[in-house]
Amino acid sequence: EIVMTQSPVTLSVSPGERATLSCRASQSVSSNVAWYQQKRGQAPRLLIYGASIRATGIPARFSGSGSGTEFTLTISILQSEDIAIYYCQQYNKRHSFGQGTKLEIK
């Protein structure tokens, strides 16, 4: 089983600043990584797939990068509506999710 480890567990960022979330795979998953946003009381929403491709309708302030075992989700200019838990997922070999990063407003 491929284990996905996200860091930090909680991230506090001021509005207008940059947020950087990390995800590490226990073995190489190529670029087969997706990122999801889950707001309180809602189902997850796809943000990024293929490590760096924005899903339909996702604002340009969200970007993804990485390959192999190290991946990053960046929110360039944080807005209040970005408060959520963010999950990475690998789909290179079956499916597994990271434990999530909770993004808070400072």
Next chain:
Amino acid sequence: EVQLVESGGALVQPGRSLRLSCVASGFTFDDYGMHWVRQAPGKGLEWVSGISWNSGSTDYADSVKGRFTISRDNAKNSLYLQMNSLRPEDTALYYCVKDGVGFGWYFDLWGPGTQVTVSS
């Protein structure tokens, strides 16, 4: 409207069975693989099971293998999850999700979920 709607969640005793359903609309259901993903209270996401567009391939998480069975009826645009020998650790919100491309990729559409609680 493109959507997935789950049903069938309930409070059940350990050892009993339950069948979840999901109805899809707004897209060509039989073009895509489908999956179930669950989320225990206050916890993260766990992939449970997936099925290819023509039911030719199925896969299960080790935690449910041998107890859960995934199936689909393309004529009814429906996905199912038969859950047997339920355990308290199966308590979760169960999401029906659509594969982004084919089968075994990212998940680009999620339903609102149906709650399963296993308790005596």
